[in-house]
Amino acid sequence: MTVSLVLxxxxxxxYACGIYLMLERSMTRVLLGFLLVGNATNLLILIMAGxxxxxxxxxxxxxxxxxxxxxxxxxxxxxxxxxxAVSAFLLALIYRSWRLAKEDDLDxxxxxxAMRAGGESLLFEDRDDVTEGDTEFGTRAxxxxxxxxxxxxxxxxxxxxxx
Amino acid sequence: xxxxxxxxxxxxxxxxATALVLAKRPQLQRLVTLVALVGVLAVGIVLLIVVxxxxxxxxxxxxxxxxxxxxxxxxxxSALMVVVSAIVLLAVLLFSFGQGLADGxxxxxxxxxxxxxxxxxxxVFNAFIAGDLFNLYVGFEILLVASYVLITLGGTEARIxxxxxxxxxxLVSSMFFLASIAMIYGAVGTVNIAQISQRMAxxxxxxxxxxxxxxxxxxxxxxxxxxxSFWLPDSYPTAPAPVTAVFAGLLTKVGVYSIIRTExxxxxxxxxxxxxxxxxxxxxxxxxxxxxxxxxxxxxLSFTLVSHIGYMILGVxxxxxxxxxxxxxxxxxxxxxxxxxxxxAGLIERQGGTTSISKLGGLLAAAPVIGILFFxxxxxxxxxxxxxxxxxxxxxxEAAAEQGxxxxxxxxxxxxxxxxxxxxxxxxxxxxxFWRPAADVEDYESDLLANVTEAPHEKxxxxxxxxxxxxxxxxxxxxxxxxxxxxxxxxxxxxAARAGENLExxxxxxxLVFGEDGND
Numbered sequence: 001m002t003v004s005l006v007l008x009x010x011x012x013x014x015y016a017c018g019i020y021l022m023l024e025r026s027m028t029r030v031l032l033g034f035l036l037v038g039n040a041t042n043l044l045i046l047i048m049a050g051x052x053x054x055x056x057x058x059x060x061x062x063x064x065x066x067x068x069x070x071x072x073x074x075x076x077x078x079x080x081x082x083x084x085a086v087s088a089f090l091l092a093l094i095y096r097s098w099r100l101a102k103e104d105d106l107d108x109x110x111x112x113x114a115m116r117a118g119g120e121s122l123l124f125e126d127r128d129d130v131t132e133g134d135t136e137f138g139t140r141a142x143x144x145x146x147x148x149x150x151x152x153x154x155x156x157x158x159x160x161x162x163x
Numbered sequence: 164x165x166x167x168x169x170x171x172x173x174x175x176x177x178x179x180a181t182a183l184v185l186a187k188r189p190q191l192q193r194l195v196t197l198v199a200l201v202g203v204l205a206v207g208i209v210l211l212i213v214v215x216x217x218x219x220x221x222x223x224x225x226x227x228x229x230x231x232x233x234x235x236x237x238x239x240x241s242a243l244m245v246v247v248s249a250i251v252l253l254a255v256l257l258f259s260f261g262q263g264l265a266d267g268x269x270x271x272x273x274x275x276x277x278x279x280x281x282x283x284x285x286x287v288f289n290a291f292i293a294g295d296l297f298n299l300y301v302g303f304e305i306l307l308v309a310s311y312v313l314i315t316l317g318g319t320e321a322r323i324x325x326x327x328x329x330x331x332x333x334l335v336s337s338m339f340f341l342a343s344i345a346m347i348y349g350a351v352g353t354v355n356i357a358q359i360s361q362r363m364a365x366x367x368x369x370x371x372x373x374x375x376x377x378x379x380x381x382x383x384x385x386x387x388x389x390x391x392s393f394w395l396p397d398s399y400p401t402a403p404a405p406v407t408a409v410f411a412g413l414l415t416k417v418g419v420y421s422i423i424r425t426e427x428x429x430x431x432x433x434x435x436x437x438x439x440x441x442x443x444x445x446x447x448x449x450x451x452x453x454x455x456x457x458x459x460x461x462x463x464l465s466f467t468l469v470s471h472i473g474y475m476i477l478g479v480x481x482x483x484x485x486x487x488x489x490x491x492x493x494x495x496x497x498x499x500x501x502x503x504x505x506x507x508a509g510l511i512e513r514q515g516g517t518t519s520i521s522k523l524g525g526l527l528a529a530a531p532v533i534g535i536l537f538f539x540x541x542x543x544x545x546x547x548x549x550x551x552x553x554x555x556x557x558x559x560x561e562a563a564a565e566q567g568x569x570x571x572x573x574x575x576x577x578x579x580x581x582x583x584x585x586x587x588x589x590x591x592x593x594x595x596x597f598w599r600p601a602a603d604v605e606d607y608e609s610d611l612l613a614n615v616t617e618a619p620h621e622k623x624x625x626x627x628x629x630x631x632x633x634x635x636x637x638x639x640x641x642x643x644x645x646x647x648x649x650x651x652x653x654x655x656x657x658x659a660a661r662a663g664e665n666l667e668x669x670x671x672x673x674x675l676v677f678g679e680d681g682n683d
Contacts (some may be wrong), residue, residue, distance in 0.1 A: 020468050022331070022334075022335070027327065030331060035332055037338050038338065040204075041338055041341050041342050041345065044342055044345045044346070045341075045344075045345040045348070047345075047349075048345045048346065071348075071354075072345075072348065075297055075344070075345075075348075075354070077299065078297070079341060082304045082308075082639030085238060085308060086304075086308060086311075086334065089308065089311055089312070090330070093311075093315065093323065093326070093327070093330070096315075096318045097323045097327075100318075100320050100323060101320070111336075
């Protein structure tokens with residue numbers, strides 16, 4: 001089976017970036033990672049179809065060997081639709097958790113935190129209490145901007161200060 | 164008769180659409196949901212009788228012949244799974260009717276709960292009758308997307324947090340499954356399970372092992388096989404009681420069902436079976452050790468669920484007709500009993516206001532009926548004779564002893580030990596929640612509670628709520644079904660044994676799809 005090198009490289013890069021993003025804490029990045037991995041898998045199916053050929057329409061003078069295999073394309077279409085539906089659900093979920101916590105980072109599991117800190121959980125101390133107001137881009141968005149401004153003064157605002 | 168087969172998928176799907184249209188008419192919506200599931204149950208029973216009578220049912224969708232079109236295959240295993248799933252879905256539906264009527268649908272937003280529930284049923288049934296690997300994937304996706312909605316129902320913070328774990332893990336397993344379908348297509352040029360089975364033998368062994376492992380990882384995450392089981396106890400307990408019950412009963416079993424198909428039809432007599440047995444051992448032991456450490460009843464039950472998946476994997480990994488038959492009987496038993504226990508835990512939560520055994524007490528005096536409804540399935544899951552748990556484990560151990568390797572005997576010993584520990588965890592719940600007088604709950608000192616872990620985000624005891632009769636009746640019905648598994652163990656095991664014989668080697672399945680002579 002002949003395989004297009006370009007497709008193979010693109011697939012590998014998409015998989016690598018997608019898996020990296022899916023390991024992030026932010027749900028939005030998980031969603032982006034899922035989209036990349038989904039498309040990488042679609043490319044994998046396409047690669048498995050073999051070399052490209054003419055459209056698989058039965059006509060005079062076209063032998064079946066010259067045609068593209070149409071089945072993987074049908075599979076990809078189905079997979080795209082499923083990915084689309086799941087992405088829509090994930091977006092709704094992200095929006096909901098944003099509304100709940102004013103940020104879409106996944107909270108630490110209290111068990112894990114207690115175990116890491118050797119019994120006492122200290123990591124939550126710096127965390128700002130969520131203030132009232134139910135708008136989508138409320139207090140947390142402002143906090144993020146002010147943190148960004150601090151970048152000029154502090155060389156390394158580590159992740160711990162944020163959490 | 165073949166006309167009945169698509170109904171198994173169509174009835175709940177049409178029911179879901181109708182229920183969604185009727186969103187503003189709650190009573191009609193409930194009626195539609197009920198009718199759809201009763202219909203599937205009736206169709207399932209007819210299918211089981213017909214198929215067990217020796218008439219194979221294969222539908223070529225749209226009239227396209229087998230290797231080109233999509234086939235729906237109903238053999239004894241599929242029919243049995245459809246019937247048991249329909250029973251469980253129906254009982255849990257009645258349970259949620261009771262809960263919804265009593266609580267004014269706070270827990271279950273009425274407009275989307277029933278349609279989503281029917282979509283979940285559609286996915287489960289579609290997976291059971293799929294004769295095509297890609298159709299199996301579609302079935303999985305249907306049930307998964309519905310389960311995402313159900314597990315985050317109401318959108319509270321705890322459910323979103325638990326739901327995210329579940330959703331991300333499921334996404335990864337789906338991608339594994341889809342990628343392995345792509346690679347299988349690249350290797351053998353088809354997605355029809357029977358045709359894959361015919362062609363797989365010609366593929367080089369190392370490629371076979373790669374494809375096999377990829378499929379098993381995809382299914383193993385869904386079936387919660389160690390070490391891919393970590394997500395389950397973290398995500399199931401926060402959902403509403405009926406949702407947890409139906410997830411625990413059915414979703415992991417769809418994964419186990421797919422593993423059975425993989426092991427018997429696509430890769431029969433595989434080299435990987437000893438490794439699968441080691442995984443079964445680890446699943447049993449690690450799962451039950453988690454269960455012993457939990458104070459929260461729902462979390463404890465989630466860990467026993469993982470643990471008992473190990474028994475089914477053991478039966479499959481034996482690779483013999485007896486082993487597969489025992490695994491099938493065990494799946495049927497476990498679907499029923501695990502669902503019943505989660506429903507009983509839902510009743511305990513209503514009665515006692517919490518599911519933590521360190522805070523519950525005096526329930527036997529307060530609600531003796533709930534006591535009975537918990538005690539019978541608890542003994543059953545622990546494998547006390549004469550219940551179906553005992554029969555299933557005995558059959559599994561017999562099949563393992565038949566194989567007679569050292570590993571098989573190690574697994575028998577571990578299986579016996581694990582059932583003892585399961586019994587310990589369940590009877591501790593009984594001792595604390597039911598037998599301990601309510602007055603003793605404060606300042607209670609006991610070794611039984613010395614080393615247990617509370618659930619994270621454990622809330623204080625909320626006010627107790629009345630328990631509607633319909634919820635008790637639904638749970639009681641499930642207990643009755645579990646007793647039927649004991650009383651009619653003979654005929655039922657007969658079906659399982661014949662299903663196991665059919666699955667010994669891929670020949671029967673391939674003949675079913677392509678006809679006896681190789682063409683239809």
